[in-house]
Amino acid sequence: MGLMEGELEIIRAEVEAVLEKYDLDREKLIPILQGVQVKLGYLPKEAMRQIAEALKVPEVDVYGVGTFYNQFRMNPPGKHQFKVCMGTACHMTGGRIIMESFERRLSISEGETTPDREFSLERVACVGCCALAPVVVVDETVEAKVRPTRVDGILLGFGLERAAPEKTAPDEGIDQGEEGREQ
């Protein structure tokens, strides 16, 4: 993911500020990463390099820790965030299909952000409303019983031009009525 103009300076300053609060010891790596993520919303590569240099550990080790834990994200959060639930109930009712619909429409993969930083796509484990499966959390709103058509609807709501429907959704069989009934 490319950086926006002036972003590098912000990253440098914020990371510097976080590093000052901790002993520069390897065992402080996770708190430092957490601190940086709170400030920046994600872990840019430049930040990880800077942390690695300060802690005198190989940069790949910082990257390894960052990619190991779910709490760290490598891509900036989009202006609008889609969290597709992949909990048991959502998985059984086609959460994967919903995820793929988003991936296709936004041309990004799970965990990524669109280049214009408008949308980011994430998977979450369970949002606690399994009766509404499959669920997508759009920013703060819970979308219930989502179908691929609803994915298009959500994106249209954000004014995104619908991408050319080169592939039709392969999930007609799963759709058993109750479409669009929102709670």
Added chain:
Amino acid sequence: MSRKVTITIDDRQLTVPEGEKLLWAALDNGLYIPHLCGFRESERPAAGCRLCFVEVEGHPNPVTACTEPAVEGMVVMTRSPRVDRLVRTAFELIISNHRLDCANCAKNGDCELQRIAKARKLKLKLTRLRQLVKETPVDDSPQSFSYDASRCVLCGRCVWVDHNKAKVGAIGFIRRGISRKVSTFGEVCLTDSRCTQCGECVKVCPVGALTFKEAADK
């Protein structure tokens, strides 16, 4: 470690330095115990390959030989039904995401997996588990060697030498679970990383993941 202790491995009396890990004690005396992640120079073994299980008298369960120090009077068995079962399962799990294409592998004939299979009469074929090999491109950017992640068994030997012997810090483990792999910072190819192409990692790879190019051409 000046003191020597006498231990018994598979009915053979051995005199080994006190505190020496059973794995090395056995290997030095010509007794083969399967192992992948064990690395003699490293202080703390990862003990992640789960292949070097042995029975030690007095221990309720099999223990990993790479972490068990030799103690005077120890009685060790390298084989038992329980050990064989553990090793078989661990081996199957390892080969379940290792691309088994020995005929086209540069390490064919000099592969640790083949050695283990032969020593323990295990099949280099999956019967119980599904093959889960990811199609990953081979990184052949370095001049003298190439890296095929689909053949990697995640033993960590290359990462250890990279960090501790070559002191480069170009490669490491990233991600978690099924997506875990050895890669570089930002997952760029080796020539775009800090890799100095010293080739130390290639020398220690037990399988065909890191191979020298001339070996691959043979």
